[in-house]
Amino acid sequence: MNATPAQAVPVPALRTRDLAVGYRSRRERRAVLERVSVSVAPGELVCLLGPNGIGKSTLMRTLGRMQPPLWGTVELGGRPLESLSASDLARRLGVVLTERVAVESLRVRQIVELGRYPHSGWFGGLDERDRAVVSWALDAVGAAHLADRDFARISDGERQRVMVARALAQEPVLLMLDEPTAFLDVPSRVELMGLLRRLTRENALAVVVSTHDLELALRTADVVWLLLPGGEVVTGAPEDVTGSGAIAAAFEGRQIRFHPEERSFRWLTVERGQAAVRGHGLRGEMARAVLEREGYGVVRGDAPAGVIVRIDDERWTVSAGGTQASGDTFRALAACVRALPKDLQEDTAS
Amino acid sequence: MSGTGHGRREAAVIAGLSVALAAAFVLSLVLGSTHVPVATVFGVLLRSPAANQTGAIVVESIRLPRSLTAILAGASLGIAGLQMQTLFRNPLADPFALGISSGASLGVAIVVLGSGMGVASAFGASTGLGGDALLIAAAIAGALTVLAIVLAVSSRVANPATVLVLGLMFGYTASAVVTVLVGVSAPERLMELARWGFGSFSGVTWQRLSLFAPITLLGLGLAAAMTKQLNALLLGEHYARSMGVAVRRARALTMFGASILGAVVTAFCGPIAFLGIAVPHVCRGLLGTSNHRVLVPAVVLLGAAVALVAQIVSLIPGSAGVLPLNAVTSIIGAPVVVAILLRARRGAFAA
Numbered sequence: 001m002n003a004t005p006a007q008a009v010p011v012p013a014l015r016t017r018d019l020a021v022g023y024r025s026r027r028e029r030r031a032v033l034e035r036v037s038v039s040v041a042p043g044e045l046v047c048l049l050g051p052n053g054i055g056k057s058t059l060m061r062t063l064g065r066m067q068p069p070l071w072g073t074v075e076l077g078g079r080p081l082e083s084l085s086a087s088d089l090a091r092r093l094g095v096v097l098t099e100r101v102a103v104e105s106l107r108v109r110q111i112v113e114l115g116r117y118p119h120s121g122w123f124g125g126l127d128e129r130d131r132a133v134v135s136w137a138l139d140a141v142g143a144a145h146l147a148d149r150d151f152a153r154i155s156d157g158e159r160q161r162v163m164v165a166r167a168l169a170q171e172p173v174l175l176m177l178d179e180p181t182a183f184l185d186v187p188s189r190v191e192l193m194g195l196l197r198r199l200t201r202e203n204a205l206a207v208v209v210s211t212h213d214l215e216l217a218l219r220t221a222d223v224v225w226l227l228l229p230g231g232e233v234v235t236g237a238p239e240d241v242t243g244s245g246a247i248a249a250a251f252e253g254r255q256i257r258f259h260p261e262e263r264s265f266r267w268l269t270v271e272r273g274q275a276a277v278r279g280h281g282l283r284g285e286m287a288r289a290v291l292e293r294e295g296y297g298v299v300r301g302d303a304p305a306g307v308i309v310r311i312d313d314e315r316w317t318v319s320a321g322g323t324q325a326s327g328d329t330f331r332a333l334a335a336c337v338r339a340l341p342k343d344l345q346e347d348t349a350s
Numbered sequence: 351m352s353g354t355g356h357g358r359r360e361a362a363v364i365a366g367l368s369v370a371l372a373a374a375f376v377l378s379l380v381l382g383s384t385h386v387p388v389a390t391v392f393g394v395l396l397r398s399p400a401a402n403q404t405g406a407i408v409v410e411s412i413r414l415p416r417s418l419t420a421i422l423a424g425a426s427l428g429i430a431g432l433q434m435q436t437l438f439r440n441p442l443a444d445p446f447a448l449g450i451s452s453g454a455s456l457g458v459a460i461v462v463l464g465s466g467m468g469v470a471s472a473f474g475a476s477t478g479l480g481g482d483a484l485l486i487a488a489a490i491a492g493a494l495t496v497l498a499i500v501l502a503v504s505s506r507v508a509n510p511a512t513v514l515v516l517g518l519m520f521g522y523t524a525s526a527v528v529t530v531l532v533g534v535s536a537p538e539r540l541m542e543l544a545r546w547g548f549g550s551f552s553g554v555t556w557q558r559l560s561l562f563a564p565i566t567l568l569g570l571g572l573a574a575a576m577t578k579q580l581n582a583l584l585l586g587e588h589y590a591r592s593m594g595v596a597v598r599r600a601r602a603l604t605m606f607g608a609s610i611l612g613a614v615v616t617a618f619c620g621p622i623a624f625l626g627i628a629v630p631h632v633c634r635g636l637l638g639t640s641n642h643r644v645l646v647p648a649v650v651l652l653g654a655a656v657a658l659v660a661q662i663v664s665l666i667p668g669s670a671g672v673l674p675l676n677a678v679t680s681i682i683g684a685p686v687v688v689a690i691l692l693r694a695r696r697g698a699f700a701a
Contacts, residue, residue, distance in 0.1 A: 064592065090594030097592075102439075103584045105640045107356070117582050118594035124578030124643070148356075170593065 094167025115169030157188025424657025449521030457492020
């Protein structure tokens with residue numbers, strides 16, 4: 001974000017200045033996040049990350065004018081958020097929420113047509129251009145084949161894609177999605193994030209997604225906004241925030257540790273001593289996973305360890321405490337190491 | 351909204367309902383305790399000099415205003431029910447969801463039971479400014495009082511479900527006051543109140559119709575003008591707001607419009623149960639859509655037709671007796687709705 005631009009910077013789709021979000025009662029204003037100064041450029045995919053209860057939804061609601069900021073300003077496409085009329089806002093900002101939409105007897109195309117609300121006339125009649133935009137939006141999310149299906153009878157993943165198409169039909173400059181993948185299975189999550197990424201690239205759309213899916217977010221986002229305990233907001237490319245230890249600071253607890261190279265968390269507790277795996281490739285990785293799950297700290301390379309697992313294309317062999325055992329399935333390997341006594345010292349038999 | 355196969359079904363349903371309404375209308379003018387030939391009925395409708403003078407007078411001064419009242423009342427209750435069901439996203443919501451029916455009952459009860467006036471003449475020879483005009487005024491005053499309280503309180507409430515509960519509470523309170531009044535009243539007065547509770551389209555004369563018709567038409571027009579908002583509200587208030595709906599205004603206008611429709615019908619015709627819940631459900635089932643652009647006309651047509659049929663049945667064709675309209679709507683309507691819901695297997699609002 002500090003790079004010098006080679007040419008004139010386009011108007012950011014969204015920019016906040018010294019924004020504070022939170023709740024106000026008659027007596028006081030209680031800020032959840034303060035001094036938030038962030039911006040999103042057209043064509044950028046931003047993932048909003050942070051542990052539960054840190055203020056992700058509060059920030060999203062404030063950015064979408066569903067609740068007023070405590071202090072500071074939000075600009076949408078260069079105009080102050082509070083100066084926009086309801087339909088001006090809807091023409092700039094499309095929103096997709098976590099909540100499941102329970103509506104019966106509406107077809108997918110009709111749901112997407114509702115997105116033309118801020119553009120259509122008094123009675124909501126659609127003209128040629130409206131219909132063209134609706135068809136384009138259905139195409140863009142890969143839901144053209146669902147157009148005549150009953151919205152209540154498609155899968156959760158398809159339904160969220162249709163809700164995205166409906167938001168696209170508003171022709172916004174910014175799309176905001178609040179935990180849109182919460183109800184979805186893994187393939188649908190990956191698919192939806194891939195779709196959002198494609199939309200930013202192909203349509204110069206700016207997208208802000210809040211999500212709990214850290215690994216997927218770090219693989220997909222252009223920019224991450226990371227909310228730290230204490231109310232600080234760290235921004236940067238996924239690699240910037242993982243490399244700096246910010247992810248670890250946001251999420252690590254006593255039981256887990258974040259491994260930046262794998263973009264995932266591991267249990268911290270080593271209950272059963274050290275183990276080493278001799279063997280390469282996928283089966284070697286699998287054996288490491290088994291040992292970690294069983295509470296071993298897995299050492300790298302040829303470091304000494306109390307338990308040595310040798311692995312080849314078909315079988316595994318465990319050497320520990322001067323004895324050996326072998327087998328073929330990973331389930332049997334897990335049972336074998338589980339039966340070993342704790343804290344074995346370096347195996348002399350190796 | 352588009353889709354050719356669905357569009358054809360929608361057109362067919364609307365056409366079918368129109369025919370049914372026209373048939374029910376003519377039938378309601380032909381049937382009754384006095385025999386009137388069909389030719390005379392058409393003579394009156396086409397304003398040509400009639401052969402059967404007595405029949406023409408019966409049709410013109412009694413049956414025609416009664417049938418027009420039934421049409422307006424049925425359409426109003428159906429539309430108000432549709433608005434409430436969409437607004438609260440609740441299949442059990444009806445025009446009286448905000449307690450206005452109980453408010454109207456309270457107004458009537460206060461006049462009938464509380465005052466020492468001779469309201470017994472209400473259903474007698476009153477000619478417009480007599481006792482039943484007072485009842486209408488009392489019912490409207492009661493309904494509007496409750497509506498004003500609910501609207502005032504609900505403007506501070508964010509959650510629509512809370513508004514629904516509030517309406518229920520005000521309704522219970524009003525009903526409780528009615529019960530207290532009934533408990534301390536003389537038996538002969540109670541009969542008066544009970545008769546009002548039966549419901550009837552017959553009390554609306556041409557003179558009354560000149561007040562009843564504009565108000566209901568205004569309410570129906572408001573609903574027709576808000577189909578766009580109602581469609582967006584199908585996705586819930588959060589999504590509706592994100593698409594540019596002024597949700598608070600839409601909610602207040604819808605609650606106001608639906609309640610006025612319910613209140614006016616209740617004031618002129620008594621509390622008519624059931625129609626407001628059932629007609630929107632049947633229309634959704636027939637059309638297979640929740641799109642208000644086709645639901646609104648369909649509900650108007652079906653609501654009017656059902657009210658006419660109930661009116662015909664309540665007169666027990668071929669006899670001189672009269673059944674309480676309120677009972678007829680439920681007795682013929684409930685089994686129909688049960689059958690439709692069971693056949694469809696999934697309710698209109700199934701999660």
